[in-house]
Amino acid sequence: LKREETTEETAVELPAFADSDDDLEMRSGEEGETDLDESKEEAEDQGDEESDEKESSDNHRFSKKVVPTTDSGNCTAEEASESEAEGSSEEEEGSNDDSEAVEDGDGDDDDDVENLLKEEEEYGEDNDFSVDTAGALKWKEDLTQKAAEAFLRQQQSAPNLRKLVYGTVAEDAD
Amino acid sequence: MASQPHALSYVGCNFLRQRLVLSTLSGRPVKIRKIRAKEESPGLRDFEASFIRLIDKVTNGSRIEINQTGTTLYYQPGLLYGGVLEHDCSPHRSIGYYLESLLCLAPFMKHPLRIVLRGVTNDQVDPSVDVLKATALPLLKKFGIDGEGFELKITRRGMPPKGGGEVIFACPVRKVLRPIQFTDPGKIKRIRGTAYSVRVSPQIANRIVDSARSILNKFIPDIYIYTDHMKGTSSGKSPGFGLSLVAETTNGTFLGAELASNPQGQGTAVLPEELGLNCAKLLLEEIYRGGCVDSTNQSLVLLLMTLGQQDVSKVLLGPLSPYTIEFLRHLRSFFQIMFKIETKPSREEPQGGEKVLMTCVGIGFSNLSKTIK
Structure with missing residues (x-):
């Protein structure tokens, strides 16, 4: 019962925070392979990429697309250099060469997110348009998924002290 | 008093002090049954009897009924009177046992309390007078209880089993308590x-x-x-x-x-x-x-928060002690106050044990006994 409640909460809360860079993360989610290929080139020819992205953003129905684009340009440079230096980073998608791992991860994650957060589907559909924007930001992948998991983990690890102290009456009072 | 509130009923000898103190502050009578009913020496012990006598001394008009075997106690609180008093504590428990409750009651007396307590100043069971002096007094000051007439002095030290110590405790009275926001213990x-x-x-x-x-x-x-x-x-x-x-x-x-x-x-x-x-x-x-209040004073700070003005009080505590948990339940039955209890996981740097953030709105208790000058 507790778990259901928390899921609803996340679902309600999610739109607000997913709104800021939803297009980025969804795009990277759908387009894992191409991201990886391009990500190494991006560091060198950022200029080209940005112009590409501006074209694509015109098609896009979000008006404030420009801001995320510049963001992605900057971050990609960092990210590419980082990933090369570190090799396998903290997440499972950390390995550069294995495109399979990325795909698997994405598939699972999508399912999970859908299970966890039902309303998430709408956003997925909206953001299908942003698939053509390149720029792999691996730490930004599945932000919704990670956030949902972290939230649930915290909710479950923290015992409900109020209930422990006051018993079930506390629930009624709430 | 228009109508006598319904008496609360408890069973067993545990948390006797809590119940009597909260009963005195809330004005609700208590009835405690089956005090050590099944033990070889049933009924109240010496130190508990001494505690009840002390409560009787600091109040005026209390009605205390104890049955012959001492297994049932009925207490109908009177007004907190205070004044200059002395009390011989039982050497079975240290003065800290009595002082802990006096610290809860003293700010709400009619006359400022100045009491000489005799007995054991330090033992292995109760918080000693030294520790209460160093931790509980600064805590009361945060609620606006201070001034010259606020002191706790050890004039003689007495160790168990025979005791022979002497302590002077003086506390000024306040009409209302200040709410506190005490969530950062610092370093x-x-x-x-x-x-x-x-x-x-x-x-x-x-x-x-x-x-x-x-x-x-x-x-x-x-x-x-x-x-x-x-x-x-x-x-x-x-x-x-x-x-x-x-x-x-x-x-x-x-x-x-x-x-x-x-x-x-x-x-x-x-x-x-x-x-x-x-x-x-x-x-x-x-x-x-850790926390902003150490484990011996957790219940004191929660009580003073409850009795504060109708404003939000917050305090960060370390892990709640069993005594404090029972105290929270008693606070609910006497004052209908429930705390908001949130665990605060320590994130960035290691901060020790789990912390608990306690929040409540005071019931707006004001000291009606205090004479207005």
Whole structure:
């Protein structure tokens, strides 16, 4: 019962925070392979990429697309250099060469997110348009998924002290 | 009083002090049944009887009925009167046992309380007068209870089993309490302590200090441990020694720990060095538990928050002690106050044990007994 409640909460809360860079993360989610290929080139020819992205953003129905684009340009440079230096980073998608791992991860994650957060589907559909924007930001992948998991983990690890102290009456009072 | 509120009924001897104190403050009578009903010596013990006499002294018009075997107690509280009093505490428990409850009641008296308590000042069970002086008094000050007439002084030290100590406690009265927002304990800035010894070699206190410092010196340079050797009539009737330590933080939190030697004729002799080391470790444990109030004063701070003005009070505590948890339940039954209890996981830097943020809105208790001048 507790778990259901928390899921609803996340679902309600999610739109607000997913709104800021939803297009980025969804795009990277759908387009894992191409991201990886391009990500190494991006560091060198950022200029080209940005112009590409501006074209694509015109098609896009979000008006404030420009801001995320510049963001992605900057971050990609960092990210590419980082990933090369570190090799396998903290997440499972950390390995550069294995495109399979990325795909698997994405598939699972999508399912999970859908299970966890039902309303998430709408956003997925909206953001299908942003698939053509390149720029792999691996730490930004599945932000919704990670956030949902972290939230649930915290909710479950923290015992409900109020209930422990006051018993079930506390629930009624709430 | 238009109608006598319904009496609350409890079973068993546990939490007697809590129940009587909350009953006095809320004005609700209590009935406690089956006090040690199945034991060989049933009924109230000496120290509990002494506590009830003390409650009777500080109030006016209380009705106390105890049945013949002492297994049932009915208490209908009167007004908190206060004034200049003295009380001989039972040597079975230390003065701290009585003082803890007096600290809850004293701010709400009609006349400022000035009481002389005689008995055992330090033992192994209850918080000693030294620790209460160093931790509970600063806490009361945060609620706006201070001034010249606020003191706790040890005039004679008495160790168990015979006691013979004497303490003077004086507390001013306040009409209302200030709500507190006390959520950041800050960092430890200094450690103070008292190593006391009575009717034993004065050298023992120095040995305690050396061993305690051997641990604490690794963490902080600002340590001062007083040695307090009392002689003659001010040394009570039994030999003994002990140490109390208090860590003070930058934000005015006081965390206390203490240890006392075994009473004469009970248990094996304790080495002063061992006692010093263990007490230092207890202080570290208390610091690990952390929070803005140490574990002995958790229930006091929660009570004063409950009785505050109708405003939000917040305090960050370490892990709740079983006594505090029961106290929270009692607060609900006497004052219909439920705290908001949130766990605060420590994130960035290691902060010790789990912290709990307690939030409540005061019931707007005002001291009706106090005469308006």
